[in-house]
Structure formats: C-alpha cells, structure tokens
Amino acid sequence: MTKAIMIQGAGSNVGKSVLVAGIARACVKRGLSVAPFKPQNMSNNAAVTADGGEIGRAQALQARACGLAPQIDMNPVLLKPETDTGAQIIVQGKRVGTLKARDYGKHKATLLPAVLESFYKLSQGRDLVIVEGAGSPAEVNLRDGDIANMGFANAAKVPVALIGDIDRGGVIAQLVGTHAVLPPDDRAWIKGFAINKFRGDPTLFADGMTAIADHTGWHPLGILPWFADAWKLPAEDVMDIASHGKGKFKVAVPRLNRIANFDDLDPLSATPDVSVEIIAEGRPLPGDADLVIIPGSKSTIADLAYFRAQGWDIDLMAHIRRGGRVLGICGGYQMLGKHIIDDEGLEGPPSRVDGLGLLNVETVMRPQKRLALSDATYLPTHDPVSGYEIHLGTTTGPDCENAWLAVDGIPHGAASANGRIQGCYLHGLFAADAFRGAYLRHCDISISDYRYDDMVDATLDALAAHVEQHLDLDALLTIAAAIEAPATMS
Template structure:
C-alpha cells in the first residue's frame, strides 16, 4: 500500500493548501513520486482536469507542485456553493446533484466509498500521498459521517499532522482546544503538530511549543514563518487577491460577485509589475479611473446579475464605457454583458428570462449539460496562441459573435461590440498565456513586462519547498506516513 499522511487544520484558512503544495514540491525534489489528495473541498474556484472533470483549484496547484497533471481522483468530492444554503455536488469530476446544506449530511455515507476508491486509485504507483483536510476536526458536531477530516483518516487509516495558524492569534487554544474536544481515537491519530504563518523570530515561540506539547502530548514539527511570496501563487480564495500586494499604475477593477467563480483569470494580471488588480466589494462604486473593468465568472449568473444592479455597478459600468473605457467579461461575466439570459429549465431559479446589461448584442440560453474542456485558441488581433479551459452552462449567440476575437480550431469564440472595447468569452485562464496577455494589455495602454507567469509559479513553489525544508522537520513528517 502507498504511504500517506494527512494535514489537518485547527481552523479554516490555516494554510493547509499551501503547506501541502510546498510539501509536494519538497517530496518531488527529494526524488519521491507524490500525489495530492483532498477528500472533500468547498470552492467555486475549480480546475478542469485532463480526464475531463473538475476539481478544486488548490488541488490543481498541488498537482503542479508534484509534477503531475490534475485528475478527478485528487479531489473526489467538490461542493460548489450556489446559494447561502445550497451547493452543487461534484463527485469524481461530474455534477451529481444540488442539495441544501441541511440535507448534505444524509449523502455523505454514500460518498465515502467513492472517496476511498479515488484515494486508492490515486496512490497506485506513488511513493507518498499527501492528504489535505477541510475546515477543522474540532468541528465534532460534523463528525458523524465525516469524509473530510477524521472520518476519512479513520476509514483509510492515515496518520494526521495538525496545523495551527498563529497569525490570527490564539494558536495555543486552537491546538489544545482541538485536543480537548476530540474523542480519544481521533486524538490518538494525530502524531504531531506544526505552527504556520509566524511573523518574526520563530524562536520566540519555543515556550509556546512546550506548552502545547505539555497539554497534548503531541511533538512539534516546527514553526513555519510567514511566506511573503505566497501572493505569487494562484489564489484559492478571492480574499487572497483582495489583500494589498505590489502593483503598478495600470488599474484592473473587478467587482466582487457574491458567487464569484474561477477567478484564477486574475492571478497572472496581479503578477504583472505594472498592473494593479483591485477587487471592489459590495457597497463601493466601480472606480471611475479604471483602465479595464473585468467581470469574472459566477456560479449563479442570474443572481449575481441582480446583485450587480443592486450595487449600482450597472450605472458605473455604463459610465465607464461612455468614457471610452474597456471591459472584459469572462464566462458568467460574458453572459451578463449580453442582452438577455434565458433559463427555460429553471437551472438557476424560477424558469424565465432576465435582461442582461446590454453592452453586447448576444443572448445566452442556459442548458443542463455543463461544458468542460481544456482548450487551445488563437487571438485574432495579435495571432498569439492562448491556452485555457471552459467550464460553463449555456450557449451564447447573437450579432456581436460575428466579431469574435478568438478562434478555437475552426470555431470562432467570444464576442465584441462595434468599438472593440467591450469583449466577452467563455475561455478561462487566457491571461496565463504570456504573449497574449502582453499584447492585449499593451493595446489598452499598459507597459507590460517580460514576465513568464508559468516560470514564476514554479520558481515560487521551489522557494516554498525550501522554506518548509528550513523550518519544518520534514524527515520526521514523511517518516510518520504509513
């Protein structure tokens, strides 16, 4: 059997995803064949896999760190929130249902066999599987039927390392409190702990480590200082992009939609030295001096369109366009820019049609079958190649598609208004293509660098691995795997 170790967190957002990515790259640099695995993830930031499904974007980054193409077995259960109380359930890459949160618990027992199937299949031929938990095992009210943390660890007989986040404060209580509330079998499955996101001299927390060990009996694997280059890696949460970071004078403004999805389009833009990506929260207008307004993808396009209007952003966008501003709509944002969205089957609410923002002369008809593909295209203006992926419900057609600005094989893709300043496309990830990104932004007046975004990601993963090798006892961590 392949050896495995699971990284769980004493809370949400303690940095588990980044830790697993760094450990995967460290294992690969040591010559190990390693695979990442997350039994259950909740995220609208998805990646399309080589086997034609979808998984959480974080697992795609971890796969890259491990030197692998992403496959559906790396994240067999993906929950994609559509409302505050319901989510789409993706199992082994395919949508199986939309359920209310209160009903999901009844489905978890049915999902464990699929989770274990993916886990064992993924481990075939690997030296090590690095498993990431979700949330915290301290949520003991969710322990019955659990497939994300201790329930999975027990079913697969995987040992656990518990990570605490010192940056948010109270890390001793996080770890000691988790020990206190866990039932004895779960408590005993934790073999060690680590501290993440320390700012300053880690030796200042030596007494804290002793206190945690005295109360729990768990040994420490080390204290990981804050990794300042994390912003160079694809963001898992939109709030990671909203955090102030180095940026230039070319302003890309992004309205923060309630159900924003697949916002990895923004990562390469934020990496450009001359570009500043500004996420505009609810209650604030779109800045009048934006160079580009980018409307991102959405998990619930019609609901997000209604909220877009409720924020007054439709008025701001119209003014931006009248001033000669540029607009890019991607996927759900593309659909919003059209004349109308038709939902005859009630896929996003009551059946019917709603008016779009009206800046592109196209109509979108939502359809039950989701389009999933990894795609290679060409920019018609510059001739530059573009790689990306499509993940959407619906088809868009209308007069402005005659001004499609991309070509996928023999098929035109996207639409533009008569001025060419308002554009839309279903193709996500297009800004990762360096030549296209430079040509497009230069056409808008930006001074673009010679940045190789892909190389920057890999260099940052190498730096993250070295960071963990310096501050964690990785030998002891890997030795715990079984």
C-alpha cells in the same frame, strides 16, 4: 509501498493548501513520487481535468507542485455553493445533483466509498500521498458521516499532522482545544503538530511549543515563518488576490456573490505594470479604472441582480462613457448580453431576464455543462492561448461575428463594434505571456517582460526550500503510514 500523511488545520484558512503544495514540492525534490489528495473541498474556483472533470483549484496547484496533471481522483468530492444554503455536488469530476446543506449532511456518508476508491486509485505507483483536510476536525458537530477530516483518517487509516495559525492569535488554544474536544479514537490519529504563519523570532515561541506538546502528547514538527511570496501562487480565495505593485494600468473586478473561476486574475495581479483591485460589496467601481473585468459566476442570474443591487451597472455605464474597456469572462460574458434565458431552472427558479445590454448577444442555459481544456488563438495577433471552459449555456448573436478568439479553430467570443467591450468563455487566458502582453498593448499599455508560469514554478521551489528549512520533514515522513488498500483495490 505507498505511504500517506494527512494535513489538517485547527481552523479554516490556516494555510493547509499552500503548505501541502510546499511539502509536495519538497518531497519531489527529494526524489519521491508524490500525489495530492483532498477528500472533500468546497469552492467555486475549479480546475478542469484532461478527461473533462472538475476538481478544486487548490488541488490543481498541488498537482503542479508534484509535477502532475490534475486528475479527478485528487479531489473526489467538490461542493460548489449556488445559494447560501445549497451547493452543487461534484463526485469524481461529474455533477450528481444539488443539495441543501442539511440534506448534504445526511448524504455525505454515502460518498465515502467513492472517496476511498479515488484515494486508493491515486496511490498506485506512488511513494507518498499528501492528504489535505477541510475546515477543522474540532467541528465535532459535523463529525457524523464525516469524509473530510477524521472520518476519512479513520476509514483510510492515515495519520494526521495538525496545523495551527499563529497569525490569528490564540494558537495554543486552537491546538490544545482541538485535542480536548476530539473523541479518543479520533485524537489518536494526530501524531504531530506545526505552527504556521509566524512573524518575528520563532525562538520566542519555544515555550509555547512545549506547552502544546505537554498538553497533547503530540510531536512538535516546527514553526513555519510567514511565507511572503505566497501571493505569487494562484489564489484559492478571491480576496487573497492583491497586486503588489503600483501598476499604471488599473483593473477593477467586482466581487460577485457567487464568483467562480477567478484564476484569470492571478497573472494580471502579478504583472508589475498592472494594478488589480477587487471591489467588495457596497463600494462603487472606481472612476480611474482602465479595464473592468466581470468574472465568472456560479449563479449568473442571481449575481446579475446582485451586480445591479450594488449600483455597479450605473458605474459601468459611466466607465464606458469615459472610454474604459470591459471584459466579461464566462458568467460575466453572459451578463453583458441582452438576455439570459433559463427556462429549465438550471441555476435557480425558471426565469428570463434582461442582461446589461452591452453586447448584442443572448444566452440560453442548457443542462449540458461544457467542461474542456482548450487551445486557442488571439485573432488580432495570432498569439497562442491555452485555457479551459466550464459553463452552462450557449451564447449567440450578431456581436459573435466580432469574435476575437478562435478556440480549437472555431471563432469564439464577442465584441462591440469599437472592440472596447468584449466577452468570452475561456478561462485562464491571461496566463499566456504573449497573449497577456498583446491584449494589454491593445489597451494602450506596454508591460514589462514577465513569464507567469516560470514565476509560479520558482515560487513553488522557494516554498519547498522554506518547508525544508522550517518543518521537520524527516519526522513528518516517519509519521506517514503505509496505505492498506482492500484486496479488491490493490
């Protein structure tokens, strides 16, 4: 019999994604077969599945915590913002269109059958499915047609544990306020609560736990102290990427307005000899950077205009004159070329724009999205690389003759004649330890021996131990309820 529990938050960024990963790994260590599930996610940081679909990157990390490969059913609805008011809609791994936020609000209820289909399919043969909510159920203005929080809990009959973030302050109001605004039918699904990100002595909040329980009637599940090593896990938000060492090799990354698939940066930011700095709007690219990485983008042409509006194009030219290196990945690769052509208006109004002109290539946007897991080789040293591609557009031109990767045996990427400016479509390449070391040696730095994947798994194990120590996992599993799949899906 498969059981399910849903982890919802009393606000955004309360740590749900990391907590679900920790609970999942802890349950796996107890011998349970576990799968993660998030009905609806909003993120441009996507993961590619083996069958050519895409899901939120956080669900890929949770799958790893469960010892599973990412599957499209783990995140059946993914919203990828393209503008301030509209997003691309991915359903069960595939793009179905682009909608304005107001139109999506009317459309989302029609996606519930697909969400439930994926949920029931994923539950087959499992002991436990851990469901992650999105945002907060207290956003009652979004309740009509909801599939992300209480709408899903009601439809699938899944009990809820509500998480509050004490680091932001006002955690009693977060939880008691959520109880106050929820209608009785929704409130009834919440069976317990926990406090996350506590700093200091947790016993000092004992009276706070009692106050919340008295006001809500919910079962207290524990106080989780701040997990200091969370930074070692792949980041869901680019601003969570921060190097914790004073690396002698400095990487500068402009934060594009629609930055996407920036997981390339996680292994670099965790490398002891490397310092990664995310450059926010209004700041210049630092003059002491050794390498500038222009990351992926959900809207390449719009982000190229944004790049120029910050004056980063001028900073980049100065960086190159000083002998600095440049790497463009996916959308960043497209920006480095001479032209970007989008006659069909796939990423906005039909347009043709000049790129930065640093590589002698041009990109033509085409409607067929490339979604693939790829095995590659770093041509200078023949070190193996594994990664993924997720992009519109085809890039061609003379500098493609200077390919520095081979993807599935085919030359890939482009480079300037002196090799100091490079571009490619392959994401995730820096997770390969041998490649990362070889690439940085070509940038004139030798790095310490360091195994990225081993570190991530060790951190997940430490997170699981943290959860076992501070969360009443036995009570949480008692709260979980058996999944009642319709007869047609059982």
